[in-house]
Amino acid sequence: MLSLAPYEPHLDRHSSTCTWSQFCERLYEVLWRRAEGYTSTADLLHDLYVYILSSDDEEMNTNKVKNEGEEQFFNFDEESVSKSNDVENTKLFEREEEESYSESEDMKNWEANSEKGRCRNATDKLVKTYNDESGERSKEIQAIGGPNEFAEFYSRLKFLKDIHRKNPNETARPLTIEFQEMVNFVQDPDKVEKEMVRFTDEEGYGKFLDMHTLHDQYVNLKGVKRIDYITFVSTFNHLHEISREKTKKTGAYRNYVCSLENYLKDFLRRAKPLIDVEAELFNADNEFEQKWKEGKVLGWSTAEKSTGSLLTKQPMTAADIDISKYETVEELMALGSDRLKLALIERNMKCGGSLKERAQRLFDSKNGTENGSTNGALKSEKNGADKEERRKYDLAKNEVHVLRLTELVRPEITATLENIERKQARAVGEEEEEDDEEDVYEVEEEDTDVPYNPKNLPLDWDGKPIPYWLYKLHGLNIGYSCEICGNQVYKGPKAFQRHFTEWRHSHGMRCLGIPNTAHFTNITKINDAIELWKKICEDRSRNKWNPDVDEEFEDSLGNVVNRRMFEDLKRQGLL
Secondary structure, rough: OOOOOHHHHHOOOOOEEEEEHHHHEEEEEEEHHHHHHHHOOOHHHHHHHHHHHHOOOOHHOOOOOOHHHHHHOOOEEEOOOOOOOOHHHHHHHHHHHHHHHHHHHHHHHHHHHHHHHHHHHHHHHHHHHHHHOOOOOHHHHHHHHOOOOHHHHOOHHHHHHHHHOOOOOOOOOHHHHHHHHHHHHHHHHHHHHHHHOOOOOOOOOOOOOOHHHHHHHHHHOOOOOOOHHHHHHHHOOHHHHHOOOOOOHHHHHHHHHHHHHHHHHHHHHHEEEEEEOHHHHHHHHHHHHHHHHOOOOOOOHHHHHHHHHHHHOOOOOOOOOEEEEEEEHHHHOOHHHHEEEHHHHHHHOOOOOOOOHHHHHHHHHHHOHHHHHHHHHHHHHHHHHHHHHHHHHHHHHHHHHHHHHHHHHHHHHHHHHHHHHHHHHHHHHHHHHHHHHHHHHHHHHHHHHHOOOOOOEOOOOOOOOOOHHHHHHOOOEEEEEOOOOOEEEEOOOOHHHHHHHHHHHHHHHOOOOOOOOOOHHOOOOOOHHHHHHHHHHHHHHHOOOHHHHHHEEEEOOOOEEHHHHHHHHHHHHHO
């Protein structure tokens, strides 16, 4: 707030022209809306004084007055606000003006996000009050706890009564009205639907985690063991146990870690908005930088890296040639074309051409003829190593973020595991309860309202037996037994014909080793089905291609005979 200490001697505290809060409101309005056109502070103060006195009492009474019991009345003396203010007061006011401008920006931000802004503003005021930086709290306690506490009490009571007597028409807005508006807002489905934070059914309004999509991504990673959902929820933060060589080099793993981090951050912003996620991640980054320099990041330690490099180190191959030992091109040619080609490929050089050209090219690299290409290869190799190191750095940083976010949602993880176990245990029990309820319902129906059905006719949709003529019309009085289905009886020809394509009959045919084709329609006996299958097999073998009978030959006279007769005539020499 602006400090008016330099102008305090000029204030007339016995006049009721303007209250403290009204003056502050006028001052804010002039400063924020009219200060741009002034070149000096004295002109601003003069216009401020005129602006305040020009407002009538009726307009002032419409302004809100809060906590006026602790303020005092005053007005300006016209001569006190003049252009003859000294330089010290002018500089002080300009400095306070700059501070007030920054406070106005905070006020705008507070209005943009009222609930969070008011909460933080109230918290800051409480912290400053408890710390007692200005000493007002200790003075207040000393005043109300001294030897004249009753005199102080009645003095303040008299002051409050004077305030209400001088301002009888002032209205205050109690917090109960604001709370009631919040309740009405929550109960309004149209407004709540737009403003309410969204949770999935699995999350239960922020009580549990919904990680089914992340579980699907995890089980599809290369080189990881397939686990069930409940195991994944309890161990998804064990990223250091995943193989660096098989899994962490893939792009799918990077996408999985980023998705996991984004989900946890989004869940915290929705379920725990009071937690400063960015501050937590900032602290985690500072710890990560220190551990990364020391090589002690979990899952990315230097010891593990060196061990892996020793395991992956390859033995010397034919491409490892020490060119410094060879004095002429002919000595290199003696190594052979294939070995020279491997050596050139190892040095990222052109490997084509004849044996002599390859040897000459390799020998020139000894003298520095192709240093440019060699340096380029080394440079590209260095750039590739830098990119790989940067990729590992970013991936390890994301893993550290996941570990820190996991600590923040640890209660929700425990609740999620309990919820999954409760659902799994409840599924079987609920099914048994439903079966029991159905049985009880059927017994009650039979006991209370049993339809008269002496001929055991099928029941209609209303629970009553169908007419007898309809029963005979559909042939429901005829039962068809099927031995293949385990002597199952089917009522009516329609149900009997339909059962040949259903699972029970197909299963019985499969047990007999016979395909359930159209040949076996209306076959209900096991022996009949087996005999028919044998007959079908014989017909198929009989109709099978026989080269001795079905293959035909033509002699020199144009006679067509089968293969057997052709072979007999050929042996007899009659062809």
